[in-house]
Amino acid sequence: MSSRGFLVCADITGYTGYLSHSELEHATGTLADLLRLLLAHVQAPLHLSRVEGDAVISYATAAAGIPGQLVVDQLDDTYVAFRRALEQMVLNTSCRCNACANIGELDLKFVVHHGEFAVQRLGQQDELVGPEVNLLFRLAKNRIRQSLGLPGYVAFTAEALEALALPGFGETLRDHTEDDSERGRIALHVRDMRPVWEAQKDRVPVTIPAAEVVASHSEVVAAPPEVVFALLAEPATRTVFFEADGMTVDRLADGRIGTDAVYVCAHGDTVIRQTVIDWSPPHRYAFSNPIPGGLTMTGTFRLDPVAEGTRVTVVVGVPRGIKAALMRPILRRQMSRWLDHAFASLVRWVKAERAGAPG
The missing domain is CATH 3.30.530.20 (START domain)
Incomplete structure (x- = not known):
């Protein structure tokens, strides 16, 4: 049975280069910690599909009736937690190996699409299938960092941006296009996540004595x-x-x-x-x-x-x-x-x- 909803790929920026220029034992430990953090932050309204290499795939069905704002807020929360973890790793290590010295070069990017897909339960994971899922995977391999100079970002397809239904949100995003092998030119709307980190990194929960x-x-x-x-x-x-x-x-x-x-x-x-x-x-x-x-x-x-x-x-x-x-x-x-x-x-x-x- 097919569903419609959001498809999200969270991908660690700089993963391949980090592994290539780092001691494998320390590098794999660092990346495992970061992937565990990403998995812990796949929370409602998003649901985990699977982990593929350095990427975490999740989804949210439209049937849940969740406002688009919650999807964006969840991505913000995940990004801030990821950057905070990187910052703590840098501060807490005294190791001089390349793996520890290069932690600060990592970042996090998301690609968000909206469309029809099917969910198949295979073992312990939800496998997402369909042409829109395949498009998400292809768009995850993009040239946004090279073109816009953004290591940390969220790229929304036009379909995802429309489904968010947030008036004025699209005006804050940067336009980018990708040449897709099957569908030609795909418009993406990109959110720079550095300002999100700067605005939220020092916030603490409000409590009443x-x-x-x-x-x-x-x-x-x-x-x-x-x-x-x-x-x-x-x-x-x-x-x-x-x-x-x-x-x-x-x-x-x-x-x-x-x-x-x-x-x-x-x-x-x-x-x-x-x-x-x-x-x-x-x-x-x-x-x-x-x-x-x-x-x-x-x-x-x-x-x-x-x-x-x-x-x-x-x-x-x-x-x-x-x-x-x-x-x-x-x-x-x-x-x-x-x-x-x-x-x-x-x-x-x-x-x-x-x-x-x-x-």
């Missing part, structure tokens, strides 16, 4: 993290969770919600602007917004996969101080009531999603 916590709620929801995250992040469903009359998003970055984006929540005549201060789909995000008394409230969402689905933990807090101490009893009652109602709404949404009915 115990002394500042006003209210919290943790509950298991019967759906995978990527589905729950989409419900908690998309304005239409987030409106229900936050008991708002309506919600929009300002300050999108290349068509995507992310750090510094602002959820504009309408509650009658009151408008609350929640600024995203942490964003790591589908695992966590955090926001902050002003509240009366000149205070700032922070909320964190953490999603952990469990056997029954996803444990969702929400924590709300305000900084310590005289004003906060005076308002804390009121805020605790308000936030506890809101969290009870919000989680009830989330459970209803998940049940509706699983039943294929509107919420």
Whole structure:
């Protein structure tokens, strides 16, 4: 049975040259560690197909109904983790062999396509078959590094870019063409990943100190993290969770919600602007917004996969101080009531999603 969806090839840049100019024992150990990292980061909405040499092949079916943003965010997360691992390897080694000295020359590239394919279960792996899969493999051997000078990048085909459905995202990409042996000239849209690394390398998760916590709620929801995250992040469903009359998003970055984006929540005549201060789909995000008394409230969402689905933990807090101490009893009652109602709404949404009915 065939499916439609995203096809992704993650490939270590400089792999062949690194092996050729390095001591084999140390080089293979380094590459094995990096491949294990890539495998660990093939997480929903992506699913692992197989490893081929220095490449990891994964896919996401359109039937899962996952927003295109989650695919891009997952690639960002994988790239940042890969670069962070390289940086740590360089810092932690005192070995003077070529294999250790040349670690910094490695990088990571992705090719992303969208089309029809079949999944065949062979042994312990999902084998992807079909003309679109073959095209992905051919495009993985491209001239982007030579033409654009980018060692780390994501190359989207036109079909993949359209399927992402992210207005404005394509405007941030660089155009490139490849001559394919079967289909002629193929347009690729290339994202330089160096700015992604520079923007995210020093970020740490936002946490709320115990002394500042006003209210919290943790509950298991019967759906995978990527589905729950989409419900908690998309304005239409987030409106229900936050008991708002309506919600929009300002300050999108290349068509995507992310750090510094602002959820504009309408509650009658009151408008609350929640600024995203942490964003790591589908695992966590955090926001902050002003509240009366000149205070700032922070909320964190953490999603952990469990056997029954996803444990969702929400924590709300305000900084310590005289004003906060005076308002804390009121805020605790308000936030506890809101969290009870919000989680009830989330459970209803998940049940509706699983039943294929509107919420």
